Amino acid sequence: MTKNTGSQVRKPSVLDNFKPLLIDVAVPLGSYYVFKDALGMSTFAALAWSSVVPAMRTVWALVKERKTNGLAAIILAANLVSLLLTFVTGDPRLMLAKDSGVSSTVAIGILVSVRLGKPMMTAGMKPFLIKGDTAKEAAWQRLASGAAADSAAFRRKENAFSVVWGTVLLAECIARFVGAYTVPVDTMVWLGSVFMIGAIAIGFVVSGGLAVEPMERMLKAEAEAVAETEAGQAEQPAMSVAA
Structure with missing residues (x-):
C-alpha cells in the first residue's frame, strides 16, 4: 500500500x-x-x-x-x-412538447460546462473508468492535471464525452418538440419514449468509441508507466547494496 x-x-x-x-x-x-x-x-x-x-x-x-x-x-x-x-395545461400538443424543455435544459447545461472547461459528464464517467483502482485514480489525476505526456489528448476526450451527450440530448429535445406538433398525439405519446431510448443508445455507442475507450487505454498506459518507473527506482538501491 x-x-x-x-x-x-x-x-x-x-x-x-x-x-x-x-x-x-x-x-x-x-x-x-x-x-x-x-x-x-x-x-x-x-x-x-x-x-x-x-x-x-x-x-x-x-x-x-x-x-x-x-x-x-x-x-x-x-x-x-x-x-x-x-x-402548462390544456393543449395536448403543448403538454407533449413541454418534456423537451427539461431535456434542453440538461443538454445546454452540459454543453456550457464544456465551454467553461468543466465538462459535467465527467462525474458520471469517471467512476466507471476508475472502478476504485488506486493506480488508475492517480493516473487520472496526472492526466487531468497536465502532468502526463498524454494529458492534452486525455482532456480532449474528456470534453468530447460531454459534447456527445449534450448534442445527443439536444437533438432528442428538438425531435420531441417537432414531433409534438407534426405527429398525431396518440403516436407521439409512445414515440417520445422511443426518441429518448434511441438518444441514450446513440450516446453510449458514440461516446464509448470516441472517448471512453481511448481514455481507458490512456489510463492503463499511464498507470503501467508509473508502475515500471517505481519498480526501476526500487531496484536501484538494492543493486547498490549488493555491489
Missing part, C-alpha cells in the same frame, strides 16, 4: 467513486418517485421536495468550496424547469 508522509493513504472504495452520482442524481430522482407515487404527493410538491438536496449541494459548493457542483446544479435546473412547466 502506498504511503504519504508516514501515514497510509486509504484506497478509495467503489462507494467513494460513485458517491457523486448517488447523491446528486439518484437521490433527487429516487425521492421524486417516492414523494409522487409512494406518498401520493402532487407533481409540483414532489418536484419541489426532491429539489431540496440538489439545492443544498449547489449552495454548499458555491459558499464553502467556491466552485460549482455541476451535477447538482443541472438536476436543480431541470427540476425548476419542470416546476414551471407543471402550470
